[in-house]
Amino acid sequence: MSANFNDIVKQGSVKIKNRLGMYQQYWLILRRPSSRGPLRFEKYKNEKASMLMESSGKPVELKDVDSIDHLRKDGKSTVFVYFRNEKSFQIELQMESEAISWMLILQDLCCLSRGRGVDLSLNNNMPDTFNVFLLQTPLMNVYGECLLQITSDSIYLLDVDNPDRCLMVWPLPSLRRYSRDETKFLFESGRSCKTGEGIFIFNTIHSEDIYQKVWGASNAIAEAYNLSQNGRSNATSNGSMSRIGVSLPPVPVQSSRPSAAPPLPARRP
Numbered sequence: 001m002s003a004n005f006n007d008i009v010k011q012g013s014v015k016i017k018n019r020l021g022m023y024q025q026y027w028l029i030l031r032r033p034s035s036r037g038p039l040r041f042e043k044y045k046n047e048k049a050s051m052l053m054e055s056s057g058k059p060v061e062l063k064d065v066d067s068i069d070h071l072r073k074d075g076k077s078t079v080f081v082y083f084r085n086e087k088s089f090q091i092e093l094q095m096e097s098e099a100i101s102w103m104l105i106l107q108d109l110c111c112l113s114r115g116r117g118v119d120l121s122l123n124n125n126m127p128d129t130f131n132v133f134l135l136q137t138p139l140m141n142v143y144g145e146c147l148l149q150i151t152s153d154s155i156y157l158l159d160v161d162n163p164d165r166c167l168m169v170w171p172l173p174s175l176r177r178y179s180r181d182e183t184k185f186l187f188e189s190g191r192s193c194k195t196g197e198g199i200f201i202f203n204t205i206h207s208e209d210i211y212q213k214v215w216g217a218s219n220a221i222a223e224a225y226n227l228s229q230n231g232r233s234n235a236t237s238n239g240s241m242s243r244i245g246v247s248l249p250p251v252p253v254q255s256s257r258p259s260a261a262p263p264l265p266a267r268r269p
Helices: 047-051 096-110 207-237
Strands: 008-017 023-031 040-044 065-073 076-083 088-093 129-134 144-150 154-159 166-171 175-180 184-189 198-203
Touching: 008 096, 023 047, 023 096, 040 047, 065 096, 076 096, 088 096, 129 207, 144 207, 175 207, 184 207
Parallel strands: none
Antiparallel strands: 008 023, 008 088, 023 040, 065 076, 076 088, 129 144, 129 198, 144 154, 154 166, 175 184, 184 198
């Protein structure tokens, strides 16, 4: 986890082919996935404009990439990024070494071998895992860019640079409440969590996806609990089953989508 996370993988002055087939000079930035966006290209008029975040056009998301290749012709090197929808993104550079550097980095990030390949992005390798930025809290000594993985019974906080390293686990039945808006997902943990009672806020572009995953997993837990309770009632009436304490799952609610962190609903009685 990093509070000073830098999502810039590579940047530099290049020429990019436009819709008219002409090459225009831009300052191109390649950004890795983060809480602010997916793997993508961002174009700027020049380096100064990039420092001011004055982009030229929409970012180019590097998803559904089919292949990445390089061609040297007439003293110029071109890197081709081909997408599965048959569109392409072409970068022209003077130095072949620089073009090869761009190509190899892109292939590595997209997990593609030279020529036709298969997309092996984070979402495929680690399903239901999302880039988030955990806001600072007195309940934990870590904050910043990280990964949030939603499973059938828990929420896992993972190190963004080493996803095998688990920083914290919150069992879904121990959550009291949770909510989201367009840019945030948050929940309140209960006393049974390792962190104790408290509210955790995550900045992310995936707030709706995370909410739906938590909602679905919580509903599944609730259904399983209700089935077990019904079976227990029938068994108890026959004198063949003892009482066992089971934690109830949280009840999801809709947020009012304010600009600040969304308010959590009233606690369950």
